[in-house]
Amino acid sequence: MRDSSFSADQAGLAQGLAALLDRPKGDVAAALAALPESLPAAGQGEIQTLTQLAPLVLGGARHLGAETAFAHMDPPTPWIAWVAALWNASVNQNLLHPDVAPVARDLEAQVVAWLAPWFGMDGGHLTPGSTIANFTALWAARELAAVDTVIASDTVHLSAAKAAHLLGLKYISVPTDRRGGVDAAELPGDLSRTALVLTAGTTSAGVIDDLGLIGRAAWTHVDAAWAGPLRLSPRYAGLLDGIEKADSVAVSPHKWFFQPKESGLILFRDSAAAHQAVSFNGAYLAVPNVGVLGSHGAAAVPLLATLLAWGHDGVAKRLDQTMALADDLAARLAADPRVELWRQPETAVILWRPMNGQSVDALRQQFPAGMSSATTVDGHLWVRHVAANPNADIEVIWTAIDAALG
Amino acid sequence: MRDSSFSADQAGLAQGLAALLDRPKGDVAAALAALPESLPAAGQGEIQTLTQLAPLVLGGARHLGAETAFAHMDPPTPWIAWVAALWNASVNQNLLHPDVAPVARDLEAQVVAWLAPWFGMDGGHLTPGSTIANFTALWAARELAAVDTVIASDTVHLSAAKAAHLLGLKYISVPTDRRGGVDAAELPGDLSRTALVLTAGTTSAGVIDDLGLIGRAAWTHVDAAWAGPLRLSPRYAGLLDGIEKADSVAVSPHKWFFQPKESGLILFRDSAAAHQAVSFNGAYLAVPNVGVLGSHGAAAVPLLATLLAWGHDGVAKRLDQTMALADDLAARLAADPRVELWRQPETAVILWRPMNGQSVDALRQQFPAGMSSATTVDGHLWVRHVAANPNADIEVIWTAIDAALG
Numbered sequence: 035m036r037d038s039s040f041s042a043d044q045a046g047l048a049q050g051l052a053a054l055l056d057r058p059k060g061d062v063a064a065a066l067a068a069l070p071e072s073l074p075a076a077g078q079g080e081i082q083t084l085t086q087l088a089p090l091v092l093g094g095a096r097h098l099g100a101e102t103a104f105a106h107m108d109p110p111t112p113w114i115a116w117v118a119a120l121w122n123a124s125v126n127q128n129l130l131h132p133d134v135a136p137v138a139r140d141l142e143a144q145v146v147a148w149l150a151p152w153f154g155m156d157g158g159h160l161t162p163g164s165t166i167a168n169f170t171a172l173w174a175a176r177e178l179a180a181v182d183t184v185i186a187s188d189t190v191h192l193s194a195a196k197a198a199h200l201l202g203l204k205y206i207s208v209p210t211d212r213r214g215g216v217d218a219a220e221l222p223g224d225l226s227r228t229a230l231v232l233t234a235g236t237t238s239a240g241v242i243d244d245l246g247l248i249g250r251a252a253w254t255h256v257d258a259a260w261a262g263p264l265r266l267s268p269r270y271a272g273l274l275d276g277i278e279k280a281d282s283v284a285v286s287p288h289k290w291f292f293q294p295k296e297s298g299l300i301l302f303r304d305s306a307a308a309h310q311a312v313s314f315n316g317a318y319l320a321v322p323n324v325g326v327l328g329s330h331g332a333a334a335v336p337l338l339a340t341l342l343a344w345g346h347d348g349v350a351k352r353l354d355q356t357m358a359l360a361d362d363l364a365a366r367l368a369a370d371p372r373v374e375l376w377r378q379p380e381t382a383v384i385l386w387r388p389m390n391g392q393s394v395d396a397l398r399q400q401f402p403a404g405m406s407s408a409t410t411v412d413g414h415l416w417v418r419h420v421a422a423n424p425n426a427d428i429e430v431i432w433t434a435i436d437a438a439l440g
Numbered sequence: 441m442r443d444s445s446f447s448a449d450q451a452g453l454a455q456g457l458a459a460l461l462d463r464p465k466g467d468v469a470a471a472l473a474a475l476p477e478s479l480p481a482a483g484q485g486e487i488q489t490l491t492q493l494a495p496l497v498l499g500g501a502r503h504l505g506a507e508t509a510f511a512h513m514d515p516p517t518p519w520i521a522w523v524a525a526l527w528n529a530s531v532n533q534n535l536l537h538p539d540v541a542p543v544a545r546d547l548e549a550q551v552v553a554w555l556a557p558w559f560g561m562d563g564g565h566l567t568p569g570s571t572i573a574n575f576t577a578l579w580a581a582r583e584l585a586a587v588d589t590v591i592a593s594d595t596v597h598l599s600a601a602k603a604a605h606l607l608g609l610k611y612i613s614v615p616t617d618r619r620g621g622v623d624a625a626e627l628p629g630d631l632s633r634t635a636l637v638l639t640a641g642t643t644s645a646g647v648i649d650d651l652g653l654i655g656r657a658a659w660t661h662v663d664a665a666w667a668g669p670l671r672l673s674p675r676y677a678g679l680l681d682g683i684e685k686a687d688s689v690a691v692s693p694h695k696w697f698f699q700p701k702e703s704g705l706i707l708f709r710d711s712a713a714a715h716q717a718v719s720f721n722g723a724y725l726a727v728p729n730v731g732v733l734g735s736h737g738a739a740a741v742p743l744l745a746t747l748l749a750w751g752h753d754g755v756a757k758r759l760d761q762t763m764a765l766a767d768d769l770a771a772r773l774a775a776d777p778r779v780e781l782w783r784q785p786e787t788a789v790i791l792w793r794p795m796n797g798q799s800v801d802a803l804r805q806q807f808p809a810g811m812s813s814a815t816t817v818d819g820h821l822w823v824r825h826v827a828a829n830p831n832a833d834i835e836v837i838w839t840a841i842d843a844a845l846g
Contacts, residue, residue: 037758037830039518039750040505040698042461050523051457054530055448066546069748073554073672077751080520086748091524091741094543095531099446108534108735112445114486116529117456118497123525123700123742124460125501126517133810134514137500140472148479162568162702165734173606192720193734200579200732202608266479288735292446294529295737296568296702314598326606328571328599329514329694331701335497336529342475342492344445345483352443407539424443 039080042124046080053088054116057097060089101427102402102434104363107237107260107289109422111336114343118336119294128329132320135332142334148341149285150301152265153258154278157305159325160333162296164259165193166326167284168231170300170312172197173326174282175229175253177311186231187216189238191257194231203229214241214377214411225251234274235261238409238418239376240383245276256280259298261381263290267350270357273380282308287337290353290422297333300325352424357382360421362428372439376411382421385411388439400438405431445486448530452486459494460522463503466495507833508808508840510769513643513666513695515828520749524742525700534735538726541738548740554747555691556707558671559664560684563711565731566739568702570665571599572732573690574637576706576718578603579732580688581635581659583717592637593622595644597663600637609635620647620783620817631657640680641667644815644824645782646789651682662686665704667787669696673756676763679786688714693743696759696828703739706731758830763788766827768834778845782817788827791817794845806844811837 065086078086097103099110127135129142146158161167168191175181184198185206198205211217216232230251232243235258242261248254256277262285264270265277277283283301287293302308313322341349360382367375367386376385387394394415398406407418419431471492484492503509505516533541535548552564567573574597581587590604591612604611617623622638636657638649641664648667654660662683668691670676671683683689689707693699708714719728747755766788773781773792782791793800800821804812813824825837 037761039520039754039758040516040831041519043519044461046519047457047460047523050526051453054453054527055450062543066543066550069550071553072557073747073752075752077749077754080518080749083520083745083749084523087524087741087745088527090543090547091527091738092531095533096540096542098532098540106534106537106540108532108537108540110446111529111532112486113447113449113452113530114445114489116526117453117490118493119529120456120522120526121460121494121497123517123522124519125498126504126514126694126700127501128512128514128701131512131514133813134502134504134512136502137468137472137496141496144472144475147477151478163733163735165732169732191734192729196720196732201606286735288532288737294532295534295735296733314602323598326571326575326602327569327702328597329569329692329701332497335493339489339493341479343483343486343489346479346481348445348483352445355443404539425446 043080046084049081049084053084053092057092058089059093062090062094065090096404099423099425100404101425101430102405103423104419104421104426104431105404105407107420107422109289109292110425111292111294112340114339115292115294115336118339122332122335127332129332130319130323130329138332138335141338142332145334145338145341149299153262153283153301155283155301155303155305158299158301161298161300161325162327163288163298164257164284164286165196167298167300168193168255168257169197169200170326171255171282171284172201172203172229174302174308174311175255176201176203178307179229179252181227181229181252183228184231185221185228187233187243189214189236189241190231190233191237191259194257214239215243216247218244218247227252229253229255231255231257234258234277235381238411239385240379240381242273242380245274248276248279253281255282255284257284259284259286260289263349263353264381266346267353269354291337291349292340292352293337297337355424356421359426359428360384363419363431366432376416384419385409385416387414387416397438401434405434449486452490455487455490459490459498463498464495465499468496468500471496502810505829505831506810507831507836508811509829510825510827510832510837511810511813513826513828515695515698516831517698517700518746520745521698521700521742524745528738528741533738535738536725536729536735544738544741547744548738551740551744551747555705559668559689559707561689561707561709561711564705564707567704567706567731568733569694569704570663570690570692571602573704573706574599574661574663575603575606576731577661577688577690578607578609578635580708580714580717581661582607582609584713585635585658587633587635587658589634590637591627591634593639593649595620595642595647596637596639597643597665600663620645621649622653624650624653633658635659635661637661637663640664640683641787644817645791646785646787648679648786651680654682654685659687661688661690663690665690665692666695669755669759670787672752673759675760697743697755698746698758699743703743761830762827765832765834766790769825769837772838782822790825791815791822793820793822803844807840811840
């Protein structure tokens with residue numbers, strides 16, 4: 035007798051879809067408290083479970099596509115990616131085995147082939163985020179370039195130091211210059227045993243390091259987790275000029291390619307050599323296990339679907355739209371005597387603080403949830419916005435800021 | 441103007457659901473060849489994209505719930521997990537920030553609290569698979585127990601050696617005994633600087649190492665990626681007795697908890713100390729970044745939904761069902777003079793080979809795709825089956841084996 039839990043249940047799937055459209059609200063704290071403390075002995079069935087969880091998973095989630103969602107590098111996702119994620123879950127492909135993912139492996143190769151050339155890279159693979167992508171790059175650097183040291187600026191993502199720590203590499207943090215990028219004058223002269231990590235879009239401030247430094251070290255990795263997709267915008271591609279000379283590039287599709295978590299991309303200039311260096315094999319495997327993960331899913335499918343639906347033009351349009359939103363807000367802040375704008379945003383991350391002695395924390399408490407974050411730069415706490423949401427409404431956001439500034 | 445790509449499109453979602461139910465077949469090779477070689481300039485829209493991709497993603501996928509699906513540790517997934525994956529993709533929660541995942545972080549804590557006690561552990565976190573779970577365990581062992589060596593049997597998953605290599609730890613492989621588990625007599629006497637990795641369900645043969653060895657080393661990690669869920673079956677829980685004394689346990693929900701990829705679980709006996717040891721922080725983070733990943737999604741939600749829908753009884757029922765399928769096939773193979781059964785399966789992995797000189801490869805070519813895999817054990821190539829699919833039909837599978845054996 036077939037187990038109906040594993041067959042598509044039309045009524046149940048319809049209920050799941052209806053909940054997604056409704057985003058049912060409820061008392062989140064009460065609903066969380068109502069969950070059993072230990073694994074319940076008896077199942078309550080799928081329908082009751084969906085009813086119970088919808089107000090938590092959907093109703094309780096931050097609405098990343100709301101008009102005031104402007105706080106983090108976590109964009110809303112397009113509905114075609116939701117469908118692709120649904121499909122992926124239903125077929126449960128394991129890209130480790132061609133036998134279990136006969137087509138999905140080809141689709142990953144295809145989407146990598148579409149994206150790698152924009153960065154001057156010749157291949158790579160998907161990872162569950164840019165922390166693993168950065169880690170994979172430094173793993174390859176350790177194997178291929180015999181590096182014993184990782185150097186990056188003090189504004190690099192924490193994954194650089196984490197990867198060095200994990201890989202047993204010495205880690206050196208160098209100061210940034212006034213622009214907020216790595217200070218070239220602070221780099222050691224001898225980088226022959228060093229992997230230099232440059233950032234294209236720092237997490238705190240969206241700054242792009244001087245990519246002219248690429249090539250000075252035994253290995254240069256560009257963490258373009260945030261700003262990488264701008265390479266596809268004819269208007270902003272020039273910001274990343276020089277990236278094509280890097281040895282490796284990390285990009286987070288779950289950031290500015292609008293993908294669901296967990297979607298990362300590690301690209302190599304010589305991917306054959308890099309993949310050889312980061313491969314293990316097992317008796318039960320038909321092909322080498324490339325990269326950090328063993329069993330892994332098809333994060334490439336929502337990405338490929340999105341790129342096919344939007345095309346290069348559609349990606350560029352949405353990037354330009356978010357960049358324009360950032361410019362709009364920055365211009366208002368720059369013109370307002372009540373605030374100090376840190377700098378004109380390079381890659382849609384906007385930092386500012388009040389000039390009238392108001393605290394950043396007190397200000398932010400007056401904003402709608404999800405409108406701002408906070409970060410420390412140059413020894414000061416700043417209000418931080420990130421333009422990852424094409425549906426943000428700067429008029430509404432400005433109204434909230436204006437009211438809070440009083 | 442709102443960007444409609446980010447809003448739920450009822451017709452589009454309905455099309456995606458219809459395709460999931462239909463699993464449309466097509467000429468996969470032709471459909472792959474029809475994909476553009478480079479990123480197309482113009483988008484073709486969501487509807488056309490879904491139409492183009494459905495025969496690839498759905499029609500081209502291996503059907504893991506088919507009556508002859510019996511080859512790999514990749515089970516079919518329950519439809520409630522599909523819905524949860526759809527919800528996750530639509531809200532794009534990032535569990536790194538409480539601000540972006542205000543509820544999903546609680547749901548992960550809840551599902552960990554449900555599962556950890558079954559293994560005698562007091563907490564842990566989700567990872568994208570057991571390779572990262574094993575890696576995280578050995579990272580914690582390096583930090584907390586000052587281990588400089590990892591020891592495991594020659595049947596351990598390749599992720600143990602990979603993790604040791606990445607973490608700069610010496611790796612020692614010890615032989616297995618006749619039962620196929622780690623040979624205790626081959627272990628060094630001094631394990632005071634060693635992390636011992638024991639396996640509960642080897643990848644090739646499903647063997648459980650002697651868990652009585654737990655406690656001999658500075659740190660003992662049990663890789664229960666495959667067999668861990670059996671701890672929830674009253675009938676089979678005893679197979680894992682002793683696991684509660686381990687320092688850490690890895691389980692792969694995307695294996696025998698029937699979850700979509702990528703779903704792993706790392707559990708610690710002292711999770712506060714372990715999480716402290718594997719944490720980094722960043723200026724923009726409200727809470728420490730625990731574990732290997734930075735941004736990460738809510739793989740806990742499909743797992744929690746499945747456990748709530750099925751309950752402990754429902755999980756145990758499905759585990760017992762797959763164990764019974766393995767026993768059924770093993771009994772037929774054991775009784776047939778044409779074949780040699782390697783051993784009575786411990787955890788639903790069945791190895792056998794023909795006695796009449798037929799090659800394993802030639803035999804397997806006569807089987808339906810996805811019915812068998814192959815593995816080398818004791819110097820011989822064996823046909824391998826894995827009972828991960830509750831809907832497998834042993835009559836049909838046996839008919840195929842019987843016909844091939846002639």
